[in-house]
Amino acid sequence: MGAINRLELINVTKRFPGVLANDRVSLTVNPGEIHALLGENGAGKSTLVKMIYGIQAPDSGSILWEGKEVRINNPRAARRLGIGMVFQHFSLFEAMDVVENIALGLDGSVSRQALNAEIRGVMDKYGLKLDPRRQIATLSVGERQRIEIVRALLLNPQLLIMDEPTSVLTPQEVDELFKTLRRLASEGVSILYISHKLHEIVALCDRATILRGGKVVGTCDPRQETPRSMGEMMIGSDLRDPARGQMKVEGTVRLSVTNLSLPKPDDFGVALDNVNLDVKGGEIFGIAGVAGNGQNELLEALCGERLSSAADVIKVDRIPVGQFGPTSRREVGLCAVPEERNGHAAIGTFSLADNATLTARTRIGFATQGFIDQDGADAYAAKVIQTFAVKTLGPNSLAASLSGGNLQKFVMGREILQAPSVLVVSQPTWGVDAGSAAFIHQALIDLADKGSAIIVISQDLDELLALCDRLSVINLGRLSVGRPVSEVSVQELGLMMGGSHGGWTTPAMEGDHAAKA
Amino acid sequence: MRLRLEKRLEPSRKMLILTPVLSVVAIMVLGIIIFDGLGYDGPQAVWELFFTPVLDVYKWRDVATKAAPLIIIALGLSLSNQAKIWNIGAEGQYIVGAIAAAGVAYSTQSVTGFWIIPLMVLAGMLAGAAYAAIPAVLRTRYGVSEVLSSLMLVYVSLQLLSYMITGPWKDPNGHNFPQTAQLTAAQILPHDLLGSGIPPGLLVALLAALIFYIIVSCTVFGFSIRAIGEAPHAARYGGFRSDRIIWATLMISGAMAGLAGVFELMQLSRLNLGYPSGYGFTAIIVSLLGRSHPIGVFIAGLVLAITYVGGQVAQTVVHVPNATAGLFQALLLFAILASDLLVRYRIRLSFKGDIAAKRSVA
Numbered sequence: 001m002g003a004i005n006r007l008e009l010i011n012v013t014k015r016f017p018g019v020l021a022n023d024r025v026s027l028t029v030n031p032g033e034i035h036a037l038l039g040e041n042g043a044g045k046s047t048l049v050k051m052i053y054g055i056q057a058p059d060s061g062s063i064l065w066e067g068k069e070v071r072i073n074n075p076r077a078a079r080r081l082g083i084g085m086v087f088q089h090f091s092l093f094e095a096m097d098v099v100e101n102i103a104l105g106l107d108g109s110v111s112r113q114a115l116n117a118e119i120r121g122v123m124d125k126y127g128l129k130l131d132p133r134r135q136i137a138t139l140s141v142g143e144r145q146r147i148e149i150v151r152a153l154l155l156n157p158q159l160l161i162m163d164e165p166t167s168v169l170t171p172q173e174v175d176e177l178f179k180t181l182r183r184l185a186s187e188g189v190s191i192l193y194i195s196h197k198l199h200e201i202v203a204l205c206d207r208a209t210i211l212r213g214g215k216v217v218g219t220c221d222p223r224q225e226t227p228r229s230m231g232e233m234m235i236g237s238d239l240r241d242p243a244r245g246q247m248k249v250e251g252t253v254r255l256s257v258t259n260l261s262l263p264k265p266d267d268f269g270v271a272l273d274n275v276n277l278d279v280k281g282g283e284i285f286g287i288a289g290v291a292g293n294g295q296n297e298l299l300e301a302l303c304g305e306r307l308s309s310a311a312d313v314i315k316v317d318r319i320p321v322g323q324f325g326p327t328s329r330r331e332v333g334l335c336a337v338p339e340e341r342n343g344h345a346a347i348g349t350f351s352l353a354d355n356a357t358l359t360a361r362t363r364i365g366f367a368t369q370g371f372i373d374q375d376g377a378d379a380y381a382a383k384v385i386q387t388f389a390v391k392t393l394g395p396n397s398l399a400a401s402l403s404g405g406n407l408q409k410f411v412m413g414r415e416i417l418q419a420p421s422v423l424v425v426s427q428p429t430w431g432v433d434a435g436s437a438a439f440i441h442q443a444l445i446d447l448a449d450k451g452s453a454i455i456v457i458s459q460d461l462d463e464l465l466a467l468c469d470r471l472s473v474i475n476l477g478r479l480s481v482g483r484p485v486s487e488v489s490v491q492e493l494g495l496m497m498g499g500s501h502g503g504w505t506t507p508a509m510e511g512d513h514a515a516k517a
Numbered sequence: 518m519r520l521r522l523e524k525r526l527e528p529s530r531k532m533l534i535l536t537p538v539l540s541v542v543a544i545m546v547l548g549i550i551i552f553d554g555l556g557y558d559g560p561q562a563v564w565e566l567f568f569t570p571v572l573d574v575y576k577w578r579d580v581a582t583k584a585a586p587l588i589i590i591a592l593g594l595s596l597s598n599q600a601k602i603w604n605i606g607a608e609g610q611y612i613v614g615a616i617a618a619a620g621v622a623y624s625t626q627s628v629t630g631f632w633i634i635p636l637m638v639l640a641g642m643l644a645g646a647a648y649a650a651i652p653a654v655l656r657t658r659y660g661v662s663e664v665l666s667s668l669m670l671v672y673v674s675l676q677l678l679s680y681m682i683t684g685p686w687k688d689p690n691g692h693n694f695p696q697t698a699q700l701t702a703a704q705i706l707p708h709d710l711l712g713s714g715i716p717p718g719l720l721v722a723l724l725a726a727l728i729f730y731i732i733v734s735c736t737v738f739g740f741s742i743r744a745i746g747e748a749p750h751a752a753r754y755g756g757f758r759s760d761r762i763i764w765a766t767l768m769i770s771g772a773m774a775g776l777a778g779v780f781e782l783m784q785l786s787r788l789n790l791g792y793p794s795g796y797g798f799t800a801i802i803v804s805l806l807g808r809s810h811p812i813g814v815f816i817a818g819l820v821l822a823i824t825y826v827g828g829q830v831a832q833t834v835v836h837v838p839n840a841t842a843g844l845f846q847a848l849l850l851f852a853i854l855a856s857d858l859l860v861r862y863r864i865r866l867s868f869k870g871d872i873a874a875k876r877s878v879a
Binding site: 303304305325326327328330336338340343344345346347348349350354357358359361367370371372374 | 735736737738740743744747748750751752753754755756758
């Protein structure tokens with residue numbers, strides 16, 4: 001064997017109560033290598049990375065850094081070794097500027113001027129464009145991610161861990177990121193890249209280690225594989241392609257939104273500006289867009305968390321619901337799944353049965369006249385668990401004990417089994433492994449085939465292109481006119497997501513649209 | 518080396534029930550040490566404080582009488598605690614409730630009728646609820662912390678009490694003492710309701726505990742309170758409005774405090790400057806010790822009542838100071854808060870310098 005491995009894990013094991021998260025995992029990362037870590041949700045990727053970054057300690061096994069065994073007790077120790085990490089969820093203070101945020105993340109204290117110079121140095125070197133004096137609240141998600149990357153790079157890491165970095169980026173931003181990562185690798189920096197997007201791994205990585213059920217099930221060269229073959233290794237069975245049924249768009253409009261405008265919910269929110277859309281029964285309507293362009297605000301407005309200015313702004317099966325709260329809207333048939341699972345779509349400290357009660361109590365009918373029928377709630381939760389193959393001990397398990405993908409399956413199942421006439425979902429497969437994602441997609445298609453109208457809000461263009469009949473783009477709270485998927489290209493969508501395109505559903509535009517139709 | 522708190526994945530159910538019990542045991546041990554250190558007979562002081570009220574049949578009635586207001590107030594507080602709404606001003610709502618009932622009594626001195634007592638109860642509960650509505654308005658309209666506003670209103674209620682008993686409602690036959698006239702027979706519930714020997718207040722507390730148990734565990738309203746407390750955003754998505762829950766829990770806890778005030782008024786048969794007994798504050802400890810669970814609150818109320826009664830016993834037998842009961846109550850609060858932390862987090866020792874050493878080798 002020639003050069004020393006940058007990082008080597010030997011038989012690393014980590015056990016949590018009831019779960020073996022990592023079972024004798026061994027892997028090596030060479031200098032200058034972009035190494036993919038692949039696996040379903042709950043396969044143990046996060047746990048493994050947390051041990052490398054010192055957030056958790058392994059129960060047994062050893063971690064070798066540059067050939068020497070080390071104990072990494074905390075992230076600070078990891079950073080001192082030369083390990084940097086960019087998390088999936090950013091930890092930035094909205095009201096501060098870029099430099100202040102970076103300074104807060106550093107271990108030592110540095111003068112602002114010196115830091116400024118250092119930041120500019122790193123940015124120039126790696127082509128990361130960003131004004132260090134801008135306030136975080138004014139930045140796009142892609143720009144925010146660059147701050148995290150700069151923060152990690154300032155420490156001259158020898159190993160950079162990236163946790164699902166592209167889930168929030170436009171296609172153009174992904175290309176930029178890949179350029180930066182390749183540049184780093186060419187300088188000898190090792191990169192441990194976690195992602196579910198298999199085609200990205202094929203495009204970017206030199207080697208991939210695949211985890212399943214906490215064990216390493218294989219190592220491969222992604223350039224010799226197809227996304228499909230790696231996906232199958234990951235879930236250990238054949239991937240199913242989502243299959244549309246015979247029934248196509250039914251023709252009657254089930255959800256119609258007319259001139260929906262809402263002010264910003266807070267200083268960092270986005271105002272909705274004259275949103276217009278119609279979704280027919282059997283149709284899946286996609287909304288693309290870069291995060292933070294009003295997706296959450298739109299979902300909350302449709303779901304009933306925020307009321308519209310007038311009742312007939314939103315109609316479900318011709319019933320004006322604009323002034324209804326979430327419970328009444330669900331009774332009419334409008335269900336929704338927000339983007340954030342923890343603390344919005346579900347309550348971590350509640351059991352799955354209680355989480356079923358949260359949204360399904362009236363429509364399924366186990367809470368009438370103000371009393372909850374706990375057996376009914378348990379039975380419904382059990383049905384969701386069974387139908388959607390949620391891996392859990394049962395309805396009494398806490399939601400927080402489920403892995404992200406399993407919780408997402410539960411939440412999706414909870415809404416879909418209510419047989420809504422209109423379902424609005426945001427990021428239905430965010431952070432979900434390929435197997436579960438395919439399952440969720442199929443469930444959405446099946447629901448549409450039964451005649452429901454579905455809106456999918458997502459930042460994953462592949463998902464939208466595969467799933468939807470019509471697509472539109474949300475930018476700064478405005479929604480573009482929906483167009484059939486066959487008529488739009490990825491490049492065009494990318495440009496619209498950046499805001500440089502006409503065709504917004506202002507009232508005038510909608511008039512044109514109607515005239516043409 | 519340094520200490521670090523690490524969040525436990527799932528706090529164990531057994532520990533959640535066990536820790537209040539362990540806290541009580543811990544403060545007994547602590548009490549022995551403290552009183553021995555101060556030159557008293559520590560073991561005996563603790564014995565008199567915690568066990569005499571339980572073993573001596575004649576003390577049971579005292580314990581029951583003291584437990585009733587504590588339980589009634591703490592039940593209300595446990596509801597608002599679950600919504601993470603912190604009503605610290607139950608003492609004020611309790612006083613205002615008693616003032617309102619005393620007002621009914623003042624205007625019905627010369628009449629009799631079965632309706633007088635229900636009217637006093639109703640007036641007390643409404644007054645308590647109305648008084649708690651002030652922090653509710655301030656919180657929902659202007660975002661003022663209910664912790665501060667409800668606490669400050671306690672002092673306002675004390676002034677109101679002092680004004681009423683020295684001014685308009687002063688007993689004309691009271692030898693110029695600042696107090697109201699004694700309640701008439703038609704204004705007091707018989708001490709021995711239904712021939713059970715149990716004070717009426719405790720019967721009400723028992724009934725209330727049952728009702729609260731049903732509210733918390735079986736109703737959508739109870740569910741919504743827990744949801745708001747755990748995850749406000751998810752609760753909104755579930756169709757629950759936090760403003761309504763803030764209003765409801767504050768008004769209910771205020772009404773319960775007012776109710777306790779009415780029973781205490783009947784117990785003492787008049788309002789005087791000694792009326793504010795701190796039950797509204799002690800009830801906060803009761804609700805925490807009882808884990809905001811109606812059955813737990815009932816038991817915790819009895820435990821705290823025992824410390825009140827036992828404190829008096831220990832004073833006369835072991836000659837410990839008057840402040841003893843309060844001291845133990847405060848210790849109990851510390852113990853329960855500390856054990857709460859340990860149930861939810863574990864302490865980790867981390868050794869600094871490990872990596873540096875390893876690195877210098879490399």
